[in-house]
Amino acid sequence: MLEIEGIRKEFPGVVALDDVQFRLRPGTVHALMGENGAGKSTLMKIIAGIYTPDRGTIRLRGEEVTLTSPLDALEKGIAMIHQELNLMAYMTVAENIWIRREPRNALGLIDHRRMSRMTQELFDRLNIRIDPDVEVGELTVAARQMIEIAKAVSYESDVLIMDEPTSALTETEVEHLFAIIRDLRAQGIGIVYITHKMNELFEIADEFSVFRDGKYIGTHPSADVTRDDIIRMMVGRDITDMFPKEIVPIGDEILRVENLTVAGVFHDISFSVRKGEILGLAGLVGSGRSNVAEALFGVVPATSGRILIDGQEVTIASPVDAMKAGMAFLTEDRKETGCFLILDVLENMQMAVLRDAHVKGGFVDQKAVNLRCEEMKAALRVKTPTLYERIENLSGGNQQKVLIARWLLTKPRILILDEPTRGIDVGAKAEIHRLISRLAGEGVAVIMISSELPEVLGMSDRVMVMHEGHATGILDRSEATQVSIMELAAR
Template structure:
């Protein structure tokens, strides 16, 4: 009977189509060690097609280290990576790209002297018949890419002419251009406006619809609950757990991240003193901002809010003498000062923490201590020699006070997480013992636990009589920390709001140039 059924006239069996793998990417028991520290210990992660996996954790939790392993920058000491169900070893970033993994780094990695198009297609430029770069075709490809992503930038513009927000959008477009199945986004909204964030979220929705898997690293809780399908949490280099985003709330997520409850993010504030330390009158920088006037009192935190391009950072840099004013006056302790040199500003008791720690903050090839001590070296010199022991003790004291996570002060600062680099920079300026502290985006790229520590420190400094100017793109931060908020729009002050009357709606109305609502 069997032979008659399977004879010459039988229909051949149809082999079933292999099922698509449940996960695009799997991290299985990965460990990574660096000199003096275990960055990752037996961690795991899984990314499904068509989903956003938010990766959360404090600075130093190991998030960026794991992403660099996935992107082929580092290799694990133990464990394995599976891509579409198959074990792979990614030894170079190029190999990772060829296998369908692209990464948008927290620290932008563009060539400022090259055009936008040249940056996007670097290493894979279209060639003509003479094997030379076909610039016309490269610009057309860039315009087509920008058209799909709804990015309004000229492909021929030099990247160095773009704002940080513009460079961030170029990085996003470059990553998308690889048409990768797995896209890693490490703090992609740290330098872009709310409008651009909404734009990015629409791009992410399109990528999800195409079946892409996205790993999204952020310290902003609202973003997690806006776009994430699942949330994975790391703490101190270990895997804590994974949950669906709709099964969590902010308090539960914070508790998983820090291992404790943060009962109050913003500390209690003391009433500022009457003594005016800094007075600015009709300050202007031709073509950038004009008619900036305010008084800053001892113990006061003055928040400066505004959209990208409003001139907030330019005002800070002019007060600190980086770009001398073309109009107006600056008075310190009632004395008029021509602030045209940062060294003079430091001598007058000012300190400035800049918004871009990579370009204008850290010295990446130097140690943590060398980065902390650079602003105070003359004060620790005697007869031409630096008092190394005394200086080291001071740096160690500041490291402990700000809880900078590092194996030692000799560790290269480039090996620290972004948040710990930021705290080391803050330590640098506090070592100058300033009376007026200007903080430009002080918590950019810093986790919620470290933010609470920075807020506590700012409140303590203000309580001791230090005057603080805090520029921030995060409105809850501005409202939670400021005694007053100065709002700017296109180079002008559009209003001041006291702590008791400041709301997100009122700040946004002033920041957009509209009259404040009551």
């Protein structure tokens, strides 16, 4: 159905794709694997008409084509669901799905009632339970992901590209998505599936291709290889331990939270974290995990309850208060609440440290800041030609590394990480996990929120589980299992 030959794409200072190839057969799911910066998303954006290749050929149904724009690709039967969601928050669900294709009445005006009905029919077909008339800005990240999927399906394309479609979904929602994918595959649609999650590859993909550093490595049926084989192809080396959790001395209590409440969101949350401890926060989407983190950091101040640091009660009414108290917070959505996309890597990385320690006579000591940012870039292996590259040109995983670097530069005593490895490849995940363990070993108290239970179980000293705004239990590492966590998460 789709053939790619000899594609090359360069950006300033970077060869993103170097003579790569790719083939997609009808009625199959073809997974595309590789580390962040391997070129996966760049190739998909070429196929979707967003980028123009410097050279190479694209054949669609046997005929050579030139894709001049996303609209051109859509009209030729290629739809893409992007890793970074592209919905318009202040428009309704129906308006987002049918934009530019709105049904019209006899007067040529948009027929909103019919558009809502069309959306409901689409959702019924896909078994999606979302109100077509609600504004997208009121919905969770997971709900927005399902809308993106429904929008792509609505084009009835022959080729459907999914870039990390499960990054914000719960296990139940992932199963729902897989049911949709199997139905589309049965209809003869060819699906390109980009993921960093190995279990998804073996569950849904018929075959897979691996890219590394912008080059094509190989293609194999998924039934013929093991997880270790794929990792070896992706990173060019063995990764012996995905969760390099180190047993470090647990020190004195540094943070205590008592009956923390944000009215209408979560209630009476109490827990403590000690120096060197990693406290995992688990629960289904909508349980309130991220809301607790936001309240701790002053993004949405608590309406009642107490926060104590080193036994002293503190008032955290804003992120500035939290930073002064020694906290750092990596948010869940890097695009919406993390990156300044039009600024460069240096500006994004230094954003949180341009305070008194780096100001002399009213001017920023830029030389000192640049040196620290270069050191952090090297330590986290951020793939960028220079610190002056715009962050929007980096892969999603490298953007995440820049945000982690931003907060590590503040040398926090309490580090809150909300989905720290979302959209990050298997090699980089191990690096991030190793870094978290190292920070704990240096006495940092870490609160880690993750939707991936193996990550929570592998990295946490204790796990607090939440359900619908309430803490349903705290488990020690020795007693925490996937079963015990899910029992508490689904109460």
